[in-house]
Amino acid sequence: MRDDDLEQQAASWRKTHEQALTKPRAIAFSTDSGIPVKELYTPLDLAARGFDYRDDLGFPGEFPFTRGADVTGYRDKIYGIGQYAGFATARDTNRLFKKLIAEGQDSIHVACDLPTNMGYDIDHPLAEGEIGRVGLTISSLADMEEFLDGIDLRRIGVTYVVNPIAPVILAMHIAVARKQGVPLDLLTGCVQNDVMKEYTACGKYIFPPRQAVRLSADIIEYVTEKMPRFYANNIALYHLGEAGADQVQQVAFALAAAIEYCDAVTQRGLPIDRFARNIAFLGYVNHRDLLCEVAKIRAMRRLWAELMKTRYGATLPESMTLKMHCAQGGICLTAGEGLLNFGRITLAALVAALAGVQSLGLRTIDEPYGIPSEEASIISIRIARMVAQETGAMDTIDPLGGSYYVESMTAEIKSRVEDKLAVIEKMGGIVAAIESGYISTEISNSAYAFQTALEGGGKVLLGYRRDAENPYRSPNQNSYYVPSADIARQCRERLEALRRTRDDGGVQRALRRLRAAAEAPASPNLVEPILEAVEAYATMGEICGVLRQVLGEYRMPTVV
Amino acid sequence: MSERHGRILIAKAGLDGHDRGAKLVVVALRDAGLEVVYSGLHRLPDEIVKIALEEDVSVIGLSILSGAHQRIVARLQDLLRVAGAPEVTLVVGGFIPAEDVDELLRLGVSAVFGQQTKLDDIVDYMRRTIDATGRTADARR
Numbered sequence: 001m002r003d004d005d006l007e008q009q010a011a012s013w014r015k016t017h018e019q020a021l022t023k024p025r026a027i028a029f030s031t032d033s034g035i036p037v038k039e040l041y042t043p044l045d046l047a048a049r050g051f052d053y054r055d056d057l058g059f060p061g062e063f064p065f066t067r068g069a070d071v072t073g074y075r076d077k078i079y080g081i082g083q084y085a086g087f088a089t090a091r092d093t094n095r096l097f098k099k100l101i102a103e104g105q106d107s108i109h110v111a112c113d114l115p116t117n118m119g120y121d122i123d124h125p126l127a128e129g130e131i132g133r134v135g136l137t138i139s140s141l142a143d144m145e146e147f148l149d150g151i152d153l154r155r156i157g158v159t160y161v162v163n164p165i166a167p168v169i170l171a172m173h174i175a176v177a178r179k180q181g182v183p184l185d186l187l188t189g190c191v192q193n194d195v196m197k198e199y200t201a202c203g204k205y206i207f208p209p210r211q212a213v214r215l216s217a218d219i220i221e222y223v224t225e226k227m228p229r230f231y232a233n234n235i236a237l238y239h240l241g242e243a244g245a246d247q248v249q250q251v252a253f254a255l256a257a258a259i260e261y262c263d264a265v266t267q268r269g270l271p272i273d274r275f276a277r278n279i280a281f282l283g284y285v286n287h288r289d290l291l292c293e294v295a296k297i298r299a300m301r302r303l304w305a306e307l308m309k310t311r312y313g314a315t316l317p318e319s320m321t322l323k324m325h326c327a328q329g330g331i332c333l334t335a336g337e338g339l340l341n342f343g344r345i346t347l348a349a350l351v352a353a354l355a356g357v358q359s360l361g362l363r364t365i366d367e368p369y370g371i372p373s374e375e376a377s378i379i380s381i382r383i384a385r386m387v388a389q390e391t392g393a394m395d396t397i398d399p400l401g402g403s404y405y406v407e408s409m410t411a412e413i414k415s416r417v418e419d420k421l422a423v424i425e426k427m428g429g430i431v432a433a434i435e436s437g438y439i440s441t442e443i444s445n446s447a448y449a450f451q452t453a454l455e456g457g458g459k460v461l462l463g464y465r466r467d468a469e470n471p472y473r474s475p476n477q478n479s480y481y482v483p484s485a486d487i488a489r490q491c492r493e494r495l496e497a498l499r500r501t502r503d504d505g506g507v508q509r510a511l512r513r514l515r516a517a518a519e520a521p522a523s524p525n526l527v528e529p530i531l532e533a534v535e536a537y538a539t540m541g542e543i544c545g546v547l548r549q550v551l552g553e554y555r556m557p558t559v560v
Numbered sequence: 561m562s563e564r565h566g567r568i569l570i571a572k573a574g575l576d577g578h579d580r581g582a583k584l585v586v587v588a589l590r591d592a593g594l595e596v597v598y599s600g601l602h603r604l605p606d607e608i609v610k611i612a613l614e615e616d617v618s619v620i621g622l623s624i625l626s627g628a629h630q631r632i633v634a635r636l637q638d639l640l641r642v643a644g645a646p647e648v649t650l651v652v653g654g655f656i657p658a659e660d661v662d663e664l665l666r667l668g669v670s671a672v673f674g675q676q677t678k679l680d681d682i683v684d685y686m687r688r689t690i691d692a693t694g695r696t697a698d699a700r701r
Contacts, residue, residue: 114575114626118602125604129631130575203577203601243580331580336676368675370627370657444583451584455678465676468658556600558611559586 003047010042031289032450032459033246035412041404049411056302056411060397061317063309064302066410068356069321073397078388079352080359082159082325083377086111088132088483089490090146096374097151103378104385107157107189109325109361110147111135112169117204119165119544122491131491132483134371139495140539144172145179153182157189159234159325161282164206166193167215168543170223171531190231190280190325193219196257196430197236199554200439201243206544209431211551214523217264222527224275231280231323233261237300238327241284244447247296248413250284252420253439255303256430259421262312263429272312276319283326283357287347294400295409297324297355303414325359326352335368336466338474345380349387353394360384369468370480379476495539502537510536511546518550566690567617571599571608573636576626581654581675585621588679589686605635609643618693619686620648625655630663637668649689653677 014021021039029037038045058064061071083105087093097108112135115127122131122139131137138144148158153176162169170191177187195212198205205212216233223232235258237250245253258279265275281300285293304322308314328348333341345362352360362384364376372380388394400406424433433439453459463470468477484490510533517529526547533543570586572579579601589596597615599608612620624632629652640648652664653673661672670689673682 114577118575120575126575126602128574128635129628130626133627198577203572203579204575205577243578335674444587447580448584448587451679455680465678467676556602558600559598560615 045408065305066302067398074394080106081384082107082109082361084109086135090143093136109159121541132487159190161192163195171534193233194235202239207551208554218525232278234280234282236282237284238282245443246446248416252417256424260430272314273316280323283324285351286329287344293351294355298410299414324357326357327361328363334463335468337463337472366476366480373479506536567595568619569597569617570621573632578625582623592683609639
């Protein structure tokens with residue numbers, strides 16, 4: 001059929017059914033990102049965008065990778081399952097992950113507590129009341145050894161969602177691998193090393209942005225050279241989304257951060273094809289705007305491929321493919337009517353399956369109330385598997401490819417992200433956009449718009465206004481994890497014992513060498529001197545303390 | 561005098577870096593015409609009290625999601641007493657398990673807001689609190 005015929009038919013359809021079409025159940029249909037949604041999408045919408053199958057989609061595993069990073073999609077294997085979890089002590093977290101692995105988890109994604117994340121020893125005043133609250137306490141290599149005890153690092157990848165302390169955690173992981181006799185080139189997993197979003201969305205920063213970029217580049221350089229199977233970063237959409245960023249902002253701000261890290265590494269003379277394959281992303285999926293979430297990830301695959309090819313001149317396919325572990329957002333779960341969260345968790349898994357991400361971590365049914373319990377984490381593992389193996393969504397590659405709606409949204413999101421990236425570029429890049437307050441304001445505005453729409457009834461999230469004690473309460477409501485009352489004492493005793501038994505002279509020598517390296521005008525790579533300090537059993541606080549003194553600290557201003 | 565007794569400090573204490581909710585409240589209060597100060601992240605309790613005194617606020621709205629609320633609230637109340645400013649109203653918002661709410665109220669917190677609380681309700685509460693503080697101050701004069 002010729003397009004003008006179709007156009008005529010569409011116009012006639014609209015005219016014939018005008019009365020029915022002018023009685024929608026909402027004043028305006030739009031996504032949470034504010035993209036208008038029409039009542040119907042047809043080939044005309046694609047034609048209006050100059051859609052071309054070869055240019056816009058191509059084939060899986062081939063440029064521009066819209067239909068998938070891998071040739072085979074899920075025909076050879078389902079997504080990896082990586083629930084994010086962590087208990088206060090290394091021993092408990094070790095037991096937890098052994099259990100989760102036995103239940104079908106493929107890789108470890110460990111949550112650390114806030115003192116660890118911020119590079120403080122547990123006796124620092126800011127650590128008061130925070131020890132083990134939101135995850136594992138890692139004070140020194142001794143904790144890491146216990147956490148990974150009996151876990152085969154050849155087989156199990158470990159992802160650390162740590163940012164300003166990423167070089168220290170990476171060094172600890174390497175040190176444990178050495179002790180276990182595992183060659184570094186066999187290690188898989190990832191260290192999240194994406195501090196840019198911390199200044200605007202998550203708040204776990206230590207150093208000023210420029211210094212953070214230096215450390216990030218150090219890690220990429222080191223990992224690329226010695227740990228080819230390991231990811232040197234997973235640049236996050238996740239935290240941006242949780243802070244309120246809409247779909248377009250999530251992709252734009254994550255890509256703007258990626259550009260910053262890649263620029264820093266290429267400026268050191270490392271060609272893009274040497275390190276791009278070691279960069280991954282932490283995606284964000286929700287049941288809300290379900291089809292647009294799929295479109296978002298498809299758009300991002302293409303944007304990343306084009307960015308690598310045109311901006312950086314990448315030539316290898318593995319430099320251009322988007323590697324993504326996707327995590328479900330917690331913001332769309334509700335404490336009221338907690339049973340509904342089962343549905344939300346399931347739908348988020350479906351989004352990931354339809355989008356073709358490599359790995360998935362779901363939220364848990366008890367997460368609106370506290371830290372996920374072992375049981376709730378296992379249920380989420382089983383839901384991920386159920387969606388993968390029962391729905392058929394994984395049986396063909398990119399099942400939504402060619403949908404008039406999904407392709408229209410993929411193109412729309414891509415174009416909006418490009419506009420936003422151009423704005424950030426004009427400001428001088430992500431660091432300038434952070435320092436000027438642009439990113440924070442954008443995120444806050446989106447969060448506020450969503451919240452007011454929710455409270456005004458324009459957007460719906462069932463159960464969020466209801467008390468957690470309503471009749472549809474979740475059976476797992478009280479199953480969440482609470483660290484034992486004397487956790488601080490236990491951790492302090494461990495740390496004191498370590499300080500008594502280690503070779504203090506060795507620690508001081510290693511810390512002096514680290515300081516000298518950090519101060520050196522040539523800015524040598526700091527991973528090696530940090531590794532030396534780690535192997536001497538210097539504590540997290542001691543190592544970060546030296547770095548704080550030399551690199552400085554970032555402090556968010558008080559706003560009057 | 562209404563200027564003197566009308567300000568609100570929205571504060572983030574400890575290492576908790578999640579301030580989506582805190583910023584929502586700041587914007588909502590500002591939109592409603594109230595004067596708000598946002599502490600920024602990672603403040604120690606004594607820094608929060610210092611800001612509260614310097615900015616002469618009548619309400620501190622502590623936002624906390626990390627689970628460290630009991631320790632931090634107790635510390636804030638002590639510091640306010642020591643600083644001779646026990647009349648400053650303390651409210652808490654964030655991720656507070658239901659069973660901890662009573663304990664916070666016992667510690668002297670005047671209200672606890674959760675994820676189901678409407679922004680409008682927070683604004684109303686703050687306005688009422690500020691009006692009451694103003695009346696108390698007038699009566700003392």
